[in-house]
Amino acid sequence: GCGDSGSTQDEAAGDPQSGGTLIYASGDAEPDCLDPHYGGNYPQGLISTQYLETLFTKNEDGETVPWLAESSEVSEDGLTHTITLTDGITFHDGTPLTSEAIKANIEHLQDPDTASSTGFLAVQKVEEVELVDDLTAELHLSAPDNALEESLSMHWTAIQSPDALARDVQENCEAPIGTGPFQVDSWDREQQINLVRNEDYVLPVEDPERENDLAYLDGITWRLIPEAATRYAALQSGEVHIIDNAQPDTIQSADNANIGHLDSPRPGASNRIELNSSQAPFDDQLVREAFIRAVDVDGGIQALFFDTAPRSHSLLSSVESLGYSDDALFYRDVDEANDLLDEAGWTDRDDDDVRMKDGERLEIVMPVSTNQSVPAEQSLFEQFQAQASEVGFDMQINLLDLSSWYAALAEHNYNLVSAPYTKVGPSVLRILYHSSSIEPAPSGYFANNAQVDIPELDEILIQAEETPDGAERADLYEQAQQMVLEDFYVLPLYDQQNHFLYTADVQGMGEASAIAAPEYYNVWLTQ
């Protein structure tokens, strides 16, 4: 993690104190299920980071390192991963963590009844888990996967008690049982989720600064406050300690208000607009490019995000070391956009000045999930809408709730979409752009929203995942990214925003899990 703004306060506040309940206010939609295996979206990751732990994690240099696992080994052919667990760790239900748990969890993820999407894709290649001894398991893969440990560092694959997983899906959703420093106490639907300290917590990796292994906080009250303005007002008046999904304007003014800011860009893909290449008009690269030329991304971001979101020209998050960026591809030029459309044959105009071709209007539809796109982002799309109309697009924005949004995607009823995807490591590219991702996962979600279907690219992505050679991997991923960017399948915008604001009495902020979800293990409150 990167605790840029939190660390300065730490020294001033003195030694960490135990006690107090942290009140966290989330602007995300309430999770359907607290078990991140189920579905697997970011809000689930955010909260499960507190009570579940993963086999691996990321260190400050961005390297994948063991966490619940003590060590791991990959066979020569890359088809067998041997994972050894740290000894002496127990689940919240008192059962010890054994290799059996690895098997149970991977099978749980792969079970269609779990309806897993993110986790399912992450462990897709695991064919079998073989138990070597109490603490050791061998994962047999169908093909080499150099991203497996990255995948297993994400909370969507977090390890839960096998006993708990054996329960009814619904029951497991209510209160998943993991090994984390906090555990789920109760869930008051639509109001809050109550987490309490795990009094038997054992830190899997020694920390010289910690006297004992227990979290400082007595618990966390995870409140749901969807209204951004209300959430910020609650923070300002001190009713809550931390808010997520902070609005750009409030981030900007937070400094003056003695409010701390944690910027924790999510790993995996950048925030981008995908242009659905499977149907007209974006099946024509010229039209895709024309759209990209028509819209003013920089101006919009500057106005709407108040310098809190640097422009991205990459498919990957800025925290991904293998991200490839090409500034030259993305600029605004309205004349060029018009020329491109003319060239593509969209030369006629109707009464509303919308371009036509063979009697078809140049209509493009963008379903926007109000749960996933913050208002500033929605406004950005509105600006695109206005700008696109200047060159003759009739762009329609449909604001939808999450379920309808998924439905719109499932019905391929979109030309443009902004779908966040968080995954640790560049292998996210395979999930997002391999043609097989046009097929939906058991949850119904398919990740290749641009519907990129290039056999050559498929091959590169597979190869990149299978090669044991780091340099080759980097090279292949760069090629892949170039292909997607240069054919204008995607308009990158900025990193997936993950801003947190917190009051002055919150200390020790800054640590985050591999998926950039803040951890509150080391956080404490000044009383």
Place this chain on the structure above:
Amino acid sequence: MTRTGKFLAGVFVALIAVAALFPSLLAPGSPLAVHPAEAFESPSLRHPFGTDESGRDIYTRVVHGTADSLTIGLAATGLGMGIAVVLGIITAFAPRWIDSVILRGLEVLYAIPTLLMALIIIAFTGPGTTPAIIAVGLSTAPGYARLIRTHLRTLVNSEMFDAATVLGHSTWRKVRNHLVPNTLTTLLALVTLGIGQAVIWASALSFLGLGTPPPAPEWGAMLASGRTYLHFAWWMTVFPGLAIVTVAAGATLLGRSVTRRST
């Protein structure tokens, strides 16, 4: 109403009418034109109501939004009133048992809160401007129907009607001569009172993300997007809000004066 009152009411109605029919007379710019570089400007001479997050002039949007918001208010009230008139007439004249069946039905609908009903209707139709109109219209109809029924019943049982009966006038003539004209005034009052409320209900739906989608300058939708920046750009919320309050309150006052005059 006093003379100044009448004058002010006249000016108000005229302004609203111009804003709804010829918005460009009051605000020549385009309500949809974005200027990211001019985003979040506070009210000034150039932008009397400031600008929004995309640099659109809020004054222009408020003026151009009049038509949208008012159309929703009018259409919804018209729909609700249309249904209500039909039901009201049926209940007022039909045999007793039909009356009591419909009355029961109305009571059922009345017992379901307006917004709940609107939400259920939107569950049928999905969000949008037309669904919002239908939802608001249908959910306000029972209330109107009850009022109209009472009104008609009172008229039918009034001595005015008896007098016409005694004079030997046919039912049709009584309806034409007394019922329709006297009901029209009441309806007019109800409509003006209803428009304000319909605008508010519709804006509530927009606020919940179920009404007119952005970037249309519908007031409720503007408010909904402005509330995000409440702490930073108050003008984005205050002015569309004031527009709603002004129109709703203005319509109510107008309605009250109509009621006054007709009694």
Place this chain on the structure above:
Amino acid sequence: MHIITWLARRVGAAAILLWLVATVIFIAIRFIPGDPAEAIMGGPGSQASAEALEAAREQYHLNEPILVQYGLYLGKLATGDLGTSYAQHRPVAQVMAEMLPATLQLTLIALVIAWLIAFVMAAIAARSSRIGQAMGTIIEVIAAAIPHFWLGAMLIIIFSTWLGWLPAVDTGTVQGIILPAVTLAIPLSGFLAQLMRDSLLTAMNSPFALAARARGASEGQVFFRHGFRHAALPALNLTGWAVAASISGAVVVEEVFARPGLGRSLLGAVLSRDMPMVTGIALFSALIYMVVMLVVETIEAFINPAAARGDDQ
């Protein structure tokens, strides 16, 4: 009429009304486009398998003929079983039991506040000059014309952000409910005050008020002994409507102030096509409406026994 017969009749009428509401909603839901089984499986986006859908249909009796379903539905309702929420996979009754107190608390407090504000506004307006009267009208009309969500936002800015007096979100404390309740109350009070003032004025200028003055009553006495009761009656009459309106308002207010409650559940339920939940909430709102009406009529009967018995008025 004997009080018990009267009550029994009212309760009977309420039961019939509930049955009708249940039926209307049952029919309405059958007409809502989309496959209920899909909603059970997590919405149209879930792309649940055909077997899973079939299983869901089986479990929720969606395969039976419509009349059988209706019978099952009514039978369950009669035993107080509202079914299982599609989205939360928990009994609707349980979800409602969690949500209802919060909403009831909010609406009741709002009602009381609305009554107080309306009463004070009406009292002030009724006793002031013509200009005061006109001002009063305008204030009332404006109050009635303020959208809840806007008012809520403004109150948060003023009282939480600027002044820091009151919390912006529900904190479970007394202070936490003030802003939401006031938000809900102000538009309502505008309506109530308009009504109250008219009848208050009529009462204060009535012959019996003159009679009271003629026997030496002070203005205050006239106000409390006569004006108040007469002003209360029409407002009381409106309370049934007011409760229904508050539940509507609660949908918005709960959203703005991040309060749990029926309103927010309803919004969620409608968005996720969670029909058992929608039905449950609609039935409960209707029930609340009817209970309130019963209470209102009882109070009315207390203030004005003649009207309740149907004597000449």
Place this chain on the structure above:
Amino acid sequence: MSQAAVEVKNLSVSFPGHGKSVIEAVKNVSFKLTPGKALGIVGESGSGKSVTARALLGLAGGQVTADVLNILGTDARKLPDAQWRELRGGKVAMILQDALNSLDPLRPIHREIADALPLARKARKHAAVEALRRVEMPNPTVRADQRSPQLSGGMRQRALIAQAMIGNPAVVVADEATTALDTRLTRLVLDQLHELTTQGIALAIISHDLAQIAQVADEIIVMRHGEIVEAGLTDQILERPSHDYTKQLLAAVPAGVPRFVPLAREVSQGATPQAGLPRSEASRKATDELAVEVTGLSKTFGDHVAVDDVSLSIGKGATLGLVGESGSGKTTTARMILGLTAPDTGTVHIFGEQFTPAKEIERRALRDRIGAIYQDPLASFDPRYSVSQILINALSQGTTSRARQYRKRAEELLETVELDSSVLSRYPRELSGGQRQRLAIARALAPEPDILILDEPVSALDVSVQATVLDLLDRIQLETATSYLFITHDLAVVEHMSDTIAVMTNGQLVETGIAEQILNHPRHTYTQELMAAAPTWGINRAS
């Protein structure tokens, strides 16, 4: 004469009118109230009687000036409100004009009566019950707990008197204490008021009906347009009225005036031009033809029998007077005859043809022959119609309300009812009570009916206006031989108007017969009671 309890000299009260104008409601009025004596104040509606009375309690409401305003030894001209309150109720009590509405319908009457008493709760209630007992309220303990809507008009009136009496006042002002009461109750109330003077209370009694006041008052002042036109001892005023207006008032009292003798004589001219007085009954074309024949009409509302087996008939050109106490079923009977309320049983024949039971379509041919006039004419006009529209609408059978061709007929109708054609463009609410009643008559006459059903057509009018309306009805009957069903609770009116009289009580017709016989030799006990209560008039009608 003993020490005056109240002395008023040159009292004037004015109200702000439209714009800057001023309504001078009372001008330079002077009088005295003496303990044990009753002062009567009479005058037409709007003459300032009530305002004068209210001024004695500081409740006139307008701008009050007076040279002397002495109330029980206190100069009340500049009294602060707190001191006024000490006078009100306790020392000076008032029975307000509008008895039906002067008790709060939402409060039990014992509270209304006794809430000003400085006593404990229980004691107050006890005192209220006692006060009710004193005014002979039947069943006072039960009634004390009831609210005014549960009481009949007479009971309310008595409750008001009890309220006035409870503080043992020295001065009582009774404003129209008997309006809207039937004869028996009027008698009772007047007796109770008279009783007050014997207790040494100074009484002021206000009415527009000179004859009523004559029963109680020792002295009378006559007011008109806010001024006193004549004042003097009762006998003197009744026997030797000096002012024309007083004479006119006296003449307007219908009691004892034979049929067809005009009441509203311009006293100075001796006679109204239209009525060649006195017209005898002989001048009427007497036929035996029956205009209305009603047999066995009954009507039950819920479980309340409103009309029970009523049969009656009206001859052509004759008047049947229908009297009875409030709620006895008079209006219901009239509505059944008019075909507005369907009877449970019974038939109505109009000139031998069946009118009820029948379908409305079948009735329509007969509708032209029967018209109606109501107690409250305003409610029977469409508020959106002007006078000309109302008439044209009636004349054209409802086909139009504007057509020119009816204009002339409309003006003729107005002429018949002695209204100026200038009212054509006005609206009913802009007319005075008497004018409205004439308009109602004009409209009823439009189809030239042979029968008029008149439901309390003059109850809301003061005597002088009543006189003109009654004269008009007489004239129309003489000229057109219209049959009347005349409903009223006023015996004097019925006596003056009827050929035959029917008496109703509790929905039943208890007695029917020639007017003369019913009035002088009533057979049924109820009728006897009714007649006994009628005031005896010692008025000299010679002018």
